[in-house]
Amino acid sequence: MKTSERPFVLSIAGLDPCGGAGILADIKTFEQLKVSGMTVMTANTLQTENHFYELHWQATADICRHLRVLMQQYPIDVVKIGIVKDASMLQEIVRCIRQYSEKAFITWDPVLKSSTGHIFFEGFDDMVLADTLHAIDLITPNLSEHQLLEPYLPNAKAILLKGGHSKDNPGLDLLYLQEQVISLPPNTKQAYTKHGSGCVLSAAIAAYIARGNTITEACRLAKIYVEQFLNSHPTLLGYHHHAE
DSSP states (O other): OOOOSSOEEEEEEEEOTTSSSHHHHHHHHHHHTTOEEEEEEEEEEEEOSSOEEEEEEOOHHHHHHHHHHHHHHSOEEEEEEOOOSBHHHHHHHHHHHHHHOTTOEEEEOOOOBOTTSOBOOOBOOHHHHHHHHHTOSEEOOOHHHHHHHGGGGGGOSEEEEOOTTOSSSTTOEEEEETTEEEEEOOSOSOOOOOTTHHHHHHHHHHHHHHTTOOHHHHHHHHHHHHHHHHTTOSSSSOOOOOOO
8 A cells, every 4th residue: 555655664763852863863864865764763762962861671572563564454565673682672673574574674873872872772682783784784883883793794794884983984884885985075174063963864874775876875875965964053953955
């Protein structure tokens, strides 16, 4: 059943009540990029852009139940995953997606901890994580996340290494794709720090994939979108706007 001319994109991530990160940021991004966004919540958090207070995980069975309802009803071909509790939760989410769509494009933003220091990802199961990464089409770690995931990365199909925290080449992202390394330099000389910028980038990639772009094109276009978001306001909360 298709109720919209826009392609459907599903975000499976946490709820950030201040709207800077998580599913609210993803939905804002989807709307700007003219895709029909849907969400399944993995966790309910109590936080602002500069303070983290509480985290309550949803049961994996409930997450999969919500997934089934949406994926049985709508032709969802692109899925973005955000915070998950551990490798087992990630594995079950990916299994549930693949149950209804073997060819859906899945991207995972491996948010292992919040910008304020709260740890999200609590369990590294070597076998489970390695197998699950092989079933995911693209992961988007920053430098510290890349280091923690490094033992499992040989199983990843494609990796966008974000360079926002790089001291040597700030803003230079590297896309590892099919034995190629594609450099994505920054398009702006200045960028303000933003709460939720990784969520916005991965959501924008998902949206551009749904609109028919290749992984490389989607990453380039998403980088431009997130730079506009970063420079939209000097504070930690940004505005979503998109100039085609």
